[in-house]
Amino acid sequence: MKPFAHRTDPLRESIFTTISNRARELGAVNLGQGFPDFDGPQWLVEAARASLGGEGLANQYAHTSGAPALRAAIARQQREDWAAEFDPDSEITVTVGATEALYATLQTLVDAGDEVVVFEPFYDSYVATLQMIGAVPRPVTLRWPSFGFDDGELARAFGPRTKAVMINSPHNPTGKVFSREELERIGALAIRHDCWIVTDEVYEYLTYERSHREFVQWRSQPAIRERCIAISSAGKTFGMTGWKVGWAMAPADVSRRLRLVHQFIPFCAPHPFQHAFAHALERRHEYLEDFRREYRHRRDLLAEGLRALGHAVLPSEGTYFLQVYVEEGTEAFCRRLLERHRVAVLPTAPFYLDAASQGANIVRLCFAKREETLREALRRLGE
Template identity: 40%
Template sequence: MMPIRTSQKAAQFNESVIREMTRLFLTHSGPEGVNLAQGFPDFPAPDALKEAACAAIRADLNQYAITWGAKSLREAIADKTAHHYGVRPDPEREITVACGATEAMMAALLALTNPGDEVIVFEPFYENYGPDAVLSGATPRFVRLHAPDWRLDPAELAAVFNNKTRAIIVNTPHNPTGKVFAAEELGWIAALCQKWDVVAITDEIYEHLVYEGKHLRLSDLPGMAERTVTITGLSKTYSATGWRIGWLLAPPEATVAIRRVHDFLTVGAAAPLQEGAATALRFPDTYYAELATRYQEKRDSFLAVLRSVGLTATTPPGAYYVLADASVWLKTLKLPDDKALARWLVTERDIAVVPGSSFFRVPAEGANLIRFCYCKKPETLERAAKLLTALFPGVA
């Protein structure tokens, strides 16, 4: 029997390494293990969020919502955006609710790029962006963020723009490094987008996890509102990654195309969960301030642990990840690279991390790095600290 022929697109990338590490953790870990690989909290989502969704289910809001989002949620998104950023998008013409920021990115690229176009991606990158570009028929082009502070070189950025460039993906705060793009860097991007008639697609899912200064939106820069698609969602801010509720803010003509694609990708996000999300988006300012404070405390204490066991890492100003240099561990354990280290940690020591090579086009360029997430309960991070210090006592 002949095997089924598969597409050339699917042959250009592998499954998610991040999610693979969670599967390995579930297979090999004992009850005291810690999953510091995939970025989902292990603590409860807010009660008001959950109660609103349960009330919607009991009220029988269990059929299709409007394809591009329940009116209650789109109004809440518009109000929250106006409150935090001073600009209120039109709920009827500029907001699309999707099944998480992941589907939102795919819908945007399919709606706004054509085969043969180029899409600029910053490296190290969140691993979905390259495959998203490939699936849309475009070619990803990469621009390096330089360690240790993950700075952007304006000359290198300018060099990658050309007549084929259609879009640039900007993730700020950034996964996997925790970088927050500075106003100057966003200005470079904005100027080049306008020079080359390029659309910016921003992934701002960590917008409320900024620890120094405040979150800056590319769409708020002069000349960028009409050429920016802003993506964010429920997952990280409200600790509900499994709900898969995200949204896009885009100019009306882009929104028309995005909604067409979204309609045939997923039809729409879960109706009762959209009602829960609408409630969460009306939380008071104290919620966001307390969220950032708690995560900053987690970051600082966890960074101290990592440094005490020999890892090198720049303090991330946003998101909830640390991309650390594990060269000392590789040498101590006599392991060849990050992949071997990550597999050894999860299978032999019940600690799941992400090998840094998965965030680079050329894997060898990240072969000394591993990514940790610290969006965990205090007791989980304490357990991680005990495991790590027992494994590498006195390495530093």
């Protein structure tokens, strides 16, 4: 048989799958994979059920750019919560989660051989997508303990072939929230090199120290907005990661091209869940305050418990992840936690281009878990 397409050669099984399979075999508490071990609000499940049985033909294909009710709800949410303006008809495209928004965006903007600046550690789909396109990731390392970046390294990552820079804030896996000053430095280079900016904001409501509003104010400046594709999704905010509805927000000319690409990937995102999330966005004010308070509580519970056990917990300003610095190296550490204590955590080396770099000493733990799950993990770790 002839070989598989060479562009798929660099792809590996995601570390999430590997760890979760082993955790299941051992009956381990899984703090490795990044999703809640509880459901989002019951009223949202009922909204999804209602849209399955409603008369709006929600069981048929949605409009390819997204159900109008959801696009309108996203535009309102952006305006009311972050003071950003997007026209729902021409500037918002609903996708199959943020993952497809990222994939479609990079397919829209980047050719084989182009370079894209990514901050490492990066969410693993970024580099996999770039590899499938044949593009070249140019990493800039966020260095512990503060996860700041070096100006010289950033400047050197940009060059004549740079097509885009990707920014994830709040950032998985570090929990970093990029400061306005850092964003200005990145934006200045993007403007100087006339390249696109792709922002991944899926944890927009999970900030503990300062609001995501600062980030959106930065990307709403005309010189940034005209080159920015802003991506988010509903899965994290509403605790329904399996529903896979996301969106890309960009100027009309960019959205027009992106919609052509999206049309030939899934055509549309799951229609009933689009209606459910439109409803969820309209009701977000009665939900988000508790949501954030509970996540802050979970973060503090896990961080304090780990510190009491002697672990070097790194600060997390956002997302639902905590990182721990591991002197002995992550491979031995993760194995010991999994095999001896039956607690799964995630090595972060796969989030770096060079696995021997910073990631060799940092693990990620997900605190989007029931309080009893977190307490059980801490109890096992103390054994």
